[in-house]
Amino acid sequence: METLLINILNGLCYGMLLFIISMGLTIIFGVMGVLNFAHGSFYMLGAYLCLWLAPHIPGFWLALVVAPLLVGLLGALSEVALLRPLYGRDVSFQLLLTFGVLLILDDAVKLIWGPGYHSMEAPRVLAGTVPILGSTYPVYSLFIALLGPIIAGVLWFFFHRTAWGKMIRAAAMDREMASAIGINVPLLFTAVFFFGTFLAGMAGVLAAPLRAVGPAMGDNIIIAAFIVVVVGGLGSFLGAFVGAIILGLVEALGVQLVPQLQMALPYILLALILLVRPRGLFGRE
Amino acid sequence: MEDRTILSVENLSKAFGKFYAIKDVTLQVPKGEITALIGPNGAGKTTFYNVVTGKYKPTTGRIVFEGREITGLPPHKTARLGLGRSFQITNIFLENTVEENILAALVAYHGRGLSLFRGLNAYRDLKEEAHEILEMLGLADRAREVAKNLAYGDKRLVEIGIAMAGHPKLIMLDEPTAGMTPEETDRMVAMIQGLFQETGITFFLTEHDMKVVFSIAHRILVLHQGSLLAQGSPEEIRNNPRVREAYLGGSLDA
Amino acid sequence: MLEVKDIHTYYGDSHVLQGVSLEVNRGEVVCLLGRNGAGKSTTMKSIMGLVPPRRGHIFFMGEETTGLPPYRMVKRGMAYVPEDRRVFPHLTVEENLEVAHIAARREGRWTVKGILEVFPMLERLRHRKGGHLSGGEQQLLVIARALLANPTMLLLDEPCEGLAPIIVEELEKVILEIRREVTILLAEQNAPFALRVSHRGYVIEKGRIKFQGTREELLANEEVQSRYLAL
């Protein structure tokens, strides 16, 4: 019973991380139609930057602001320099290009920080554990599980109540028409890519004290994030949220309930959902 | 009556959410004639095509083709039964050559699609037939051209050619002259009339251009806001006050 | 106010506009008549910058605007109502309007509140999603959306297409109302309607201007009517 609860909490915590990453991925796809293969690498970069920055600036909390900004800037830069020439070409080229970016970032990280794994302490306020039903649970994980819904709320507010948010949604629905009512679409694209990779970077920072920071962390998470956005419905806000929670729980409970199948569970989930609901849970035709 | 009717539609409706694109339409298409379906934009003509040919499943109603119920059959089955169609928006294989466009339809019709190990060039009979069709369309000299490089009017002809290559019993054309110049329109009308006289295939078409409709159709059906408003000979339609009021306005005076 | 000089526009390899020239003066309503596929929409899109011409020049308010992206045209006072309406389907009526107002950033007579007063039908539907409106409602919404840029000139592409006659009448009133403030270039297949609201007109066919004249001249010319307009 306790293990079940602990696993549910683990699932929620992982789910919230996935949500933040997937949200970036789904915004970029929804608005620009680009499936950003390098998204996981931006996440990884966020984690490494946190590792590197936190002792310097000092502190985790500042890193939580600075690292995502840096990641977002790099994202915006790569959009302007690399993706722009490819709009209007076949989607497969964008996929290949972002894959190229993934290769570069993955190796660059290895060059700079070495191939090994690093770990990081949780910030002092959130260090330690709390007792839950007789066992203990890390405060930091609990913090992530609670932070997720807050970030979801903030994002929801941003998309539904602010001018930029509404313009992004409009551009996602009809890019050409958005331009024809006066939205500077190229600028908006860069902003969206900045914002999407910013979210990836932020998830990376949040993940740094939680999971091992290493060169493969991006490649593992990108597939999970793909699964989340496809299961939830490409471009859907609610879909990313629900999809992330489902995937988080499936992974965490899988460890306990069907350990042999645990690795395959996300993929089974993906296949089942796509076969039953062709456009994902909240996808629009 | 029964054997004179090639397509019969009974109480057909198609809803998208709450919106009925087609509402309780009942009609018969007589064999060996040219029937035209007219109606303003948004009247449901294209939806009607999509339901009959199986792209959409109807919400309610029955469709009978040559005495056989085809309600809800997918497009590849209705096509194999002899229901050919063309599209309002040019819908051909743009990166393939003109000849390949027609050949694909011939391969499908002659059931050669699963022949994997013989080169396409070995199928002399198909090539000859494709050539005949292109000749008929006046496109024989463009056979090796990549379809996307054709002029608009020629693309529309390829569209008809693909439909004809399926040896249809009933051919449904969706606005065959849409967007054509007067010259191209005249050419298309002559083509349709020629094909009709030569092959005796039943034609069903929607059309914007009233001159075209009244010059070639034997029977006219009027669709208005998803329902059948009137049907009859061109003369009857021309003089039907409801039709004039709802749709045609002044445009029949020419 | 608007001068289009011999523009040539292509879609891929197909040469759609083959030298279109036209002029619209301040305060005028000018219609561009022609059949489906004659090049009306392409002309509008070329002016707006959605499909930039490969050759030729476009001048708006005395400055060359050839090849400027649409959003820059909006900033200069050009608004565009596309042929297929294209509301933002998942935004509410109010959001559709807001977004246009924010994006254009042009002050003037129209505000979201003001426009809802002028279009009471939209006021009633303000919380409805754009995609859940009827064709006529969408058409009104898109015109209102365009006005929120406080444009000096409006490109109206086939506003009547697919609308019931009663709605077309309504639309006619709206156009007659706004033409007092905004210069309009109107592309239409429905010639009777277009000629009721326009001062002058051009007839386009196969990507070329075939005829131009005042409303009276167009109405009087039988050859134009039967050959190009299918009246």
Place this chain on the structure above:
Amino acid sequence: MVRGARTIALAAGILFLFVYPRFAGAFPVLLLTEIVIFALFALSFNLLFGYTGLLSFGHAAFFGLGGYAMALLVQHYQLSMIPALAVSMLVAGLGAAIIGFFCIRRDEIYFAMLTLGFGMMVFTLVHQWRSLTGGSDGITGFEVPLLDLVVKKFSLFSPWAFYYFALVVCLLFTLFLWRITHSPFGLILRSMRENAERVSFIGIDIKFYRWIAFTLAGLVAGVAGGLFAMYDRMASPTMVHWTMSAKPVLMAILGGTRVFLGPALGALIFYLLEHFITQYTQSWMIFLGAILVPIVIFFPQGVLGTLISWGRRLKGREDHGG
């Protein structure tokens, strides 16, 4: 002229593939073996992507199935080369038929994700089924079987012998793919790539045709996988992982998906890049990425596709001049 140039280039290429290794050392021959195998793998992928318009992101599943089947057959049943390869091909084909049955129900990105999903299920299977597959260690320690041509048996132990065997098999299956793409079936596939919906209106059950194409592509990928397992003396889970699926995607787009041999050229470029870069640095991925990016930007139809269209343009100019 372009056609003539192409024939000459093709003949020269094949001649090179047969003659050069006779005078080359072991290392270039091993490299060339890998290139040839991956060229076939990429070509099989392109039957789906370039010819049918379906982006499979799980094609490694069949490469891996072929590889594991091969390793198991050789290790447990001591089959000789050709029967073992034939059975591996059938195993991969069967896998593709089963997985394809589900995947072809969706298209575009959803197809890609479904193939990814099923591919990774196969990965999990070989990774977890330790008793059969050796888990993450894979299957190793088997002898490369003899090539039994009835009249004579050949050892394929030497890199040269194995190279020529792999080359002949790959060329045969390349010919097989070429035949398919130029058959009526191939025309239907290409038409589906252009406009799948229209194809259904000429009376073709597009799902069924996609399924056949998927199965055939899996079959050939199985051959490539079987060869690779013998080449590598190992069948390991990396053969099935999605990163392996990404390789043919990369190679095909790199070389050009609309030209039959584009993916093969892509494989060549990929390996040559890897080979030359790794001579100088450990981090070859960063350079691969850095080279990939401009190629993607400046070769819009892939390297071979773009070269051919340049050739056509050049020819057009000559025609005008003359």
